[in-house]
Amino acid sequence: MQIKHPYLMFLGNAADQLAAKTAQGIVHWRRDWCIGQLRLENCNADLGLPEMEVSEAAAAGVRTLVIGVANRGGIIGESWTATIVDAIEAGLDVASGLHARISEIPQIADAARANGAQLFDVRHPTQTFDVGTGARRPGKRLLAVGTDCSVGKMYTALAIEETLTARGIDCDFRATGQTGILISGSGVSVDAVVSDFISGATEWLAPANAVDHWDLVEGQGSLFHPSYAGVTMGLVHGSQPDALVLCHEPTRAHMRGLPHQNLPEIGACLDGHLAAAQLTNPEALFVGIAVNTSGMRDDDARAALLGGLSDRFSLPAVDPVRDGMAAIADRLEDI
Amino acid sequence: MQIKHPYLMFLGNAADQLAAKTAQGIVHWRRDWCIGQLRLENCNADLGLPEMEVSEAAAAGVRTLVIGVANRGGIIGESWTATIVDAIEAGLDVASGLHARISEIPQIADAARANGAQLFDVRHPTQTFDVGTGARRPGKRLLAVGTDCSVGKMYTALAIEETLTARGIDCDFRATGQTGILISGSGVSVDAVVSDFISGATEWLAPANAVDHWDLVEGQGSLFHPSYAGVTMGLVHGSQPDALVLCHEPTRAHMRGLPHQNLPEIGACLDGHLAAAQLTNPEALFVGIAVNTSGMRDDDARAALLGGLSDRFSLPAVDPVRDGMAAIADRLEDI
Numbered sequence: 001m002q003i004k005h006p007y008l009m010f011l012g013n014a015a016d017q018l019a020a021k022t023a024q025g026i027v028h029w030r031r032d033w034c035i036g037q038l039r040l041e042n043c044n045a046d047l048g049l050p051e052m053e054v055s056e057a058a059a060a061g062v063r064t065l066v067i068g069v070a071n072r073g074g075i076i077g078e079s080w081t082a083t084i085v086d087a088i089e090a091g092l093d094v095a096s097g098l099h100a101r102i103s104e105i106p107q108i109a110d111a112a113r114a115n116g117a118q119l120f121d122v123r124h125p126t127q128t129f130d131v132g133t134g135a136r137r138p139g140k141r142l143l144a145v146g147t148d149c150s151v152g153k154m155y156t157a158l159a160i161e162e163t164l165t166a167r168g169i170d171c172d173f174r175a176t177g178q179t180g181i182l183i184s185g186s187g188v189s190v191d192a193v194v195s196d197f198i199s200g201a202t203e204w205l206a207p208a209n210a211v212d213h214w215d216l217v218e219g220q221g222s223l224f225h226p227s228y229a230g231v232t233m234g235l236v237h238g239s240q241p242d243a244l245v246l247c248h249e250p251t252r253a254h255m256r257g258l259p260h261q262n263l264p265e266i267g268a269c270l271d272g273h274l275a276a277a278q279l280t281n282p283e284a285l286f287v288g289i290a291v292n293t294s295g296m297r298d299d300d301a302r303a304a305l306l307g308g309l310s311d312r313f314s315l316p317a318v319d320p321v322r323d324g325m326a327a328i329a330d331r332l333e334d335i
Numbered sequence: 336m337q338i339k340h341p342y343l344m345f346l347g348n349a350a351d352q353l354a355a356k357t358a359q360g361i362v363h364w365r366r367d368w369c370i371g372q373l374r375l376e377n378c379n380a381d382l383g384l385p386e387m388e389v390s391e392a393a394a395a396g397v398r399t400l401v402i403g404v405a406n407r408g409g410i411i412g413e414s415w416t417a418t419i420v421d422a423i424e425a426g427l428d429v430a431s432g433l434h435a436r437i438s439e440i441p442q443i444a445d446a447a448r449a450n451g452a453q454l455f456d457v458r459h460p461t462q463t464f465d466v467g468t469g470a471r472r473p474g475k476r477l478l479a480v481g482t483d484c485s486v487g488k489m490y491t492a493l494a495i496e497e498t499l500t501a502r503g504i505d506c507d508f509r510a511t512g513q514t515g516i517l518i519s520g521s522g523v524s525v526d527a528v529v530s531d532f533i534s535g536a537t538e539w540l541a542p543a544n545a546v547d548h549w550d551l552v553e554g555q556g557s558l559f560h561p562s563y564a565g566v567t568m569g570l571v572h573g574s575q576p577d578a579l580v581l582c583h584e585p586t587r588a589h590m591r592g593l594p595h596q597n598l599p600e601i602g603a604c605l606d607g608h609l610a611a612a613q614l615t616n617p618e619a620l621f622v623g624i625a626v627n628t629s630g631m632r633d634d635d636a637r638a639a640l641l642g643g644l645s646d647r648f649s650l651p652a653v654d655p656v657r658d659g660m661a662a663i664a665d666r667l668e669d670i
Contacts, residue, residue, distance in 0.1 A: 134561025135595050195533050196526040198565040226469025226572045226615050230533040233558070234565030260470050275607065280561050 001127070003120050003185040004063035004298045005033035008052060012080050013042045014069045020045035022097050022179045023068030029158050029183045035062050040079055045069065054083065058090040064120075067096040067181055076100050088117045095120035097178035112236070122181040123189045125201070132199030132238050134280040139209030140335060142287070143241040144219040145273045147263055149228065149256045151221035151249040154180050155291040156320055160245070161216045163325040164332065171214035174206045176235065180218045180334050191220055191231045198234025206239050214332065217241070223272050224264035225255055233276060240280045242335055245286040245328060246270055250305060251295035270313065287335075288328035289317040336462070338430045338455050338520040339398035340368035343387060343422070347415050348377045349404045355380035357514045358403030364493050364518045370397050380404065389418065399455075400426055401517055402431040407598050411435050419443055423452045430455035432513035440513035457516040458524045460536070464636065467534030467573050469615040474544030475670060476577040477622070479554040479652040480608045481596055484563065484586040484591045487516050488554035491625040491655055495580070496551045498660040499667065509541045511570065515553045525555055526566045533569025541574050549667065552576070558607050559599035560590055568611060575615045577670055578622040580663060581605055584642055586630035622670075623663035624652040 009027065014020045027034045027047050036052030039045070052060070065087040076084075076098060084094055084102065088111040096102045097122050101121040103109055112119050142160065144153035154177065161173040173180070175187025193201045206215040217239040221228030246269060255261035264272070270286055277284035289309050293302045302319070309317035316327035344362065349355045362369045362382050371387030374380075400422040403445035406412050411419075411433060419429055419437065423446040433436045436456040438444055447454050477495065479488035489512065496508040508515070510522025528536045541550040544574070552574040556563030581604060590596035599607070605621055624644050628637045637654070644652035651662035 080625065103624075131562045133593055133595075135593075191529075191531040193530050194526075195528050195530040195564065195566045195569065198530050199563075201562055223568070223611075224614060226534055228534075229468045229572055229611075229614070230565040230567075230569030231530045233567075233568040234530065237561045238563055258468055258470070260468075272610065276564075279559060279564070 001120065002188050003182065005030070006035045006062050007033050007066040008054070008057040008062045008092070009034055009037045009047055009049060010065050010067050010080070010083065011043050011045050011047070012067070012071050012077050013040045013041045014045035017045045019043070019070045020047065020068065020098055022049055022070070022182065023066070025179045026066065026068055026182050027199055035060050038083065040083070054086045054090050054092070058092060062092060062323050064093045064095050067094070067098060067102070068182060071098065076102060076105055078221065081105060081107055085111045088112055088115050091115065093120065095182060099123060111293060117240065122178045123192055125188050125193055129193065129201040129204055130195040130204050131196060132234070134199070134237060134240070136281070137208035137240065137291060138211050139213045139215060140242045141206050141215045141217060141218045141239050142243040142245065142332065143236060143239045143277070144245050144247055144290070145232065146219060146222045146247040147224065147266065147269050148222050148249065148252060149225055150191025151247045152292045152320065153247045156245055157216045157218045158183065159320045159325045160328060163329045169214060170210065170212060171216055173320060174215050174217045176205070176218045176220050188297060190235060191228065195230060198231060199238035202235050212276060216249050218306050219247070224269055225277060226258065226261060236273065236276045237280045241284050242275055242281060243332055244273060244284060245288050245290050246273065246286060247290045247292070249292045249295070257268055266309065267313070277308040286313070286315055287331035288315050289313065290320050290328070291317060293319045294321065336521050338517070339428060339522060340365070340366050341370045341397050342390040342399050342401040342425070343389070343397045344369055344372045344382055344384060345400050345415070345418065346372055346374045346377045346378050346380050346382070346404050347402070347406065347412050348433065349380035350451045352380045354405045355382065355403065357405070357430065357517065358382055358401070360392055360514045361401065361403055362516050370395050371419065375418070379497060389421045389425050389427070393427060396473060397427060399428045399430050402429070402433060402437070402545050406433065411440055416440060417443055420446045423447055423450050426450065426457065428453040430457060432457055432517055432518060434458060454487065457513045458527055460523050460528055464536040464539055466531060467538050467569070469534070469572060469575070471616070472543035472575065474548045474550060475548045475577045476541050476552060476574050477578040477667065478552045478571060478574045479580050479582055480567065480571070480613070481554060481582040482601065482604050483584065483587060484560055484600050486582045487625060487627045487655065488582045491580055491582050492551040492553045493518065494655045494660045495560065495663060497520050498664045499549060502664065504549060505545065505547060506551055509550050509552045511540070511553045511555050525570060526563065529563060533566060534573035537573025537591040539571050554582070558611060559604055561593065561596060570609065571611045572615045576612050576619050577616060578667055579608055579619060580623050580625050581608065581621060582625045582627070584627045584630065601644065602648070621648070621650055622666035623650050623662070624648065625655050626652060628654045628657065
């Protein structure tokens with residue numbers, strides 16, 4: 001699977017800017033892949049890209065229409081179908097991050113068949129995977145893990161990719177969720193893989209590589225989240241990480257979606273993920289803590305938190321947005 | 336899903352006795368459900384049950400034809416189809432533990448539709464599950480975990496069910512794999528569930544119950560097996576065990592299927608599973624170690640091993656086949 005760029009970003013009739021969160025992530029990390037945006041009537045989101053019709057986009061060299069917008073219920077808006085079919089007839093592929101499959105809408109599937117277009121429902125893996133083996137393979141790998149879901153694991157992996165690339169270090173971001181897949185053009189939605197194959201799918205995603213090459217694997221969930229820890233465990237074992245970064249959001253009152261579930265203590269969270277990682281890579285170690293401090297208004301409190309974590313665990317503790325990833329990249333250069 | 340008994344055990348043209356391992360397990364644990372066996376030409380397996388044609392079985396009250404035999408490649412033998420269709424036309428349901436789905440064979444699917452028969456492909460869950468929550472629910476639950484795959488987790492859970500039932504304690508075996516499902520008539524093949532729903536499927540399987548009721552949940556894999564630990568993690572969190580039993584096979588040279596992977600140390604294996612279990616049940620504890628000593632010829636060595644484990648971890652350490660489950664059941668009665 002390789003989604004071709006450049007992209008035309010389809011925003012449909014997005015109710016608000018939040019509904020276009022996936023599209024915004026793509027524009028943030030791959031601005032040069034995003035040539036324009038296409039909005040229908042009553043669209044309340046705006047990516048700040050040039051407005052383009054399908055025909056203009058095709059003429060400008062766009063290869064894929066990207067549906068990076070959430071609709072109520074994750075379904076495909078009926079009003080979207082005509083535009084999607086137009087894009088296919090103009091020679092574009094279509095990639096969607098929605099739960100509902102565009103490939104199951106008859107008009108879209110028929111148009112794709114007739115025009116030889118590819119349809120990518122990136123939440124739904126179509127390939128089959130082998131069972132994971134845990135056998136050591138060459139190449140270096142980093143995995144972002146977290147105290148909870150939605151604490152910045154994708155952002156962290158992408159920010160490290162950006163920093164290493166700027167230093168001339170050979171690396172790839174490896175996507176494990178729908179937004180990441182649209183950002184990298186490939187990947188596997190591991191939470192949609194049959195559970196026997198979680199670690200195997202991750203081994204496929206981050207395969208043997210040159211000894212100095214870094215794969216920067218997007219994490220999912222947390223070993224301490226009762227809903228998703230199985231996914232996380234398979235990711236940890238399959239990615240066989242040399243380096244781990246713990247991602248954290250310090251203002252959260254409880255685990256995401258579970259008011260009865262406390263956040264793990266940071267030390268226990270480091271220990272738990274490290275012990276799991278060492279099953280398939282005895283040399284695994286943490287190289288930093290990435291804290292999303294955007295919810296903290298007080299700069300002194302923010303600095304105290306990061307300084308405290310850094311002192312306590314002898315690791316760089318940074319806010320990836322404010323501080324960047326230089327301190328963590330320095331550690332990676334020592335591995 | 337509830338597979339109706341009594342069963343007619345279909346052995347097809349099994350190459351040898353080992354090919355009928357699933358059927359043997361069913362006969363071992365549910366002898367009174369198994370009225371007869373049906374063997375085709377060149378069948379080299381024998382369950383010791385009365386030979387029965389479909390018509391005799393139907394007349395004897397059989398409700399389900401059970402395909403508890405492995406074919407090369409896990410497929411449905413062409414020579415089997417006629418017998419399966421006969422059974423459906425005689426009013427039986429059909430349950431299969433094969434990888435290949437009987438429901439996808441047109442003649443079988445057509446016959447089932449025409450006769451209102453149910454087809455159970457027990458390796459392939461058909462229901463949908465919610466995401467797990469980890470919220471505490473009433474009822475007591477035990478989970479069998481292991482140092483490796485295939486170390487007697489199903490046997491252990493079933494032997495405990497037998498012992499508790501004999502003591503008049505209300506309990507249910509909860510199956511998580513195909514043989515267990517055919518033995519209990521229901522359950523979920525958790526390794527075939529989409530990975531986002533492992534813990535949710537387990538919460539469904541072992542739901543809220545009377546406060547003194549025990550669910551005895553069949554385990555899968557091991558947190559220390561790089562191929563399947565994700566499945567195990569979801570099972571541990573979803574079953575929310577009050578009690579854990581560690582299953583072990585002491586003669587194994589490496590993790591099953593993985594010559595490069597050492598077995599975990601017993602103490603680390605106890606600690607790792609307990610820490611995971613305490614995420615959703617802080618009161619979780621181990622109640623015993625079940626060791627399959629059938630590979631040890633020397634009775635003194637066997638006794639020394641069990642005695643050593645029992646002393647070191649202050650837990651009953653038994654061979655379920657030789658010693659029974661009384662010592663572990665005693666611990667359960669204290670919870």
